[in-house]
Amino acid sequence: EIVLTQSPGTLSLSPGERATLSCRASQSVSSSYLAWYQQKPGQAPRLLIYGASSRATGIPDRFSGSGSGTDFTLTISRLEPEDFAVYYCQQYGSSHMYTFGQGTKLEIK
Amino acid sequence: EVQLVESGGGLVQPGGSLRLSCAASGFTFSSYEMNWVRQAPGKGLEWVSYISSSGSTIYYADSVKGRFTISRDNAKNSLYLQMNSLRAEDTAVYYCARDLGEPRAFDIWGQGTMVTVSS
Numbered sequence: 514e515i516v517l518t519q520s521p522g523t524l525s526l527s528p529g530e531r532a533t534l535s536c537r538a539s540q541s542v543s544s545s546y547l548a549w550y551q552q553k554p555g556q557a558p559r560l561l562i563y564g565a566s567s568r569a570t571g572i573p574d575r576f577s578g579s580g581s582g583t584d585f586t587l588t589i590s591r592l593e594p595e596d597f598a599v600y601y602c603q604q605y606g607s608s609h610m611y612t613f614g615q616g617t618k619l620e621i622k
Numbered sequence: 623e624v625q626l627v628e629s630g631g632g633l634v635q636p637g638g639s640l641r642l643s644c645a646a647s648g649f650t651f652s653s654y655e656m657n658w659v660r661q662a663p664g665k666g667l668e669w670v671s672y673i674s675s676s677g678s679t680i681y682y683a684d685s686v687k688g689r690f691t692i693s694r695d696n697a698k699n700s701l702y703l704q705m706n707s708l709r710a711e712d713t714a715v716y717y718c719a720r721d722l723g724e725p726r727a728f729d730i731w732g733q734g735t736m737v738t739v740s741s
Binding site: 560610 | 681726728733
């Protein structure tokens with residue numbers, strides 16, 4: 514089973530700053546199978562990025578994804594107040610199972 | 623509007639059973655693979671189960687294999703999760719989620735239904 518490790522656990526930044534979130538896999542992951550989600554308190558997760566770098570429908574272009582192999586990154590170029598939330602990466606593996614990272618909490622500094 | 627609405631959650635004793643439902647609307651349900659994902663209170667997301675569009679292919683997380691059964695009724699635009707032999711560690715919000723297929727990701731989520739396993 515592929516384990517995804519997200520870092521940092523908590524990221525404290527101010528609106529207008531750039532956020533860089535990391536997701537590292539214990540084995541190589543196909544870029545087609547790496548996704549990022551945003552979750553706000555009391556809400557369901559929302560798909561942000563799929564295929565490592567493709568933005569989902571309606572997602573602002575300040576969100577971007579990159580990476581390959583075992584190292585993937587979600588970047589938010591200029592933080593808006595509504596971007597403060599928990600972010601999860603997700604992968605789909607050869608054993609036909611999905612796994613999520615433990616999450617990164619992006620909080621207002 | 624594309625929508626998924628879960629129901630069927632509640633309080634159940636350890637060892638008990640519960641059946642969750644997920645009603646789909648606004649899209650051709652029979653064309654999409656579906657999943658269940660859960661989230662324990664204050665914890666992260668955990669994938670539970672997958673079902674193909676026809677229902678012929680099914681996968682489970684090891685933590686629920688042999689206890690949970692996923693199914694679907696395409697005529698009723700509905701997804702189900704039968705949960706048996708429930709344990710305290712199954713306490714969570716359960717979400718149904720639509721699968722994009724290729725590439726793999728969950729693009730539509732329901733609002734979730736809470737399952738509490740406690741005596």
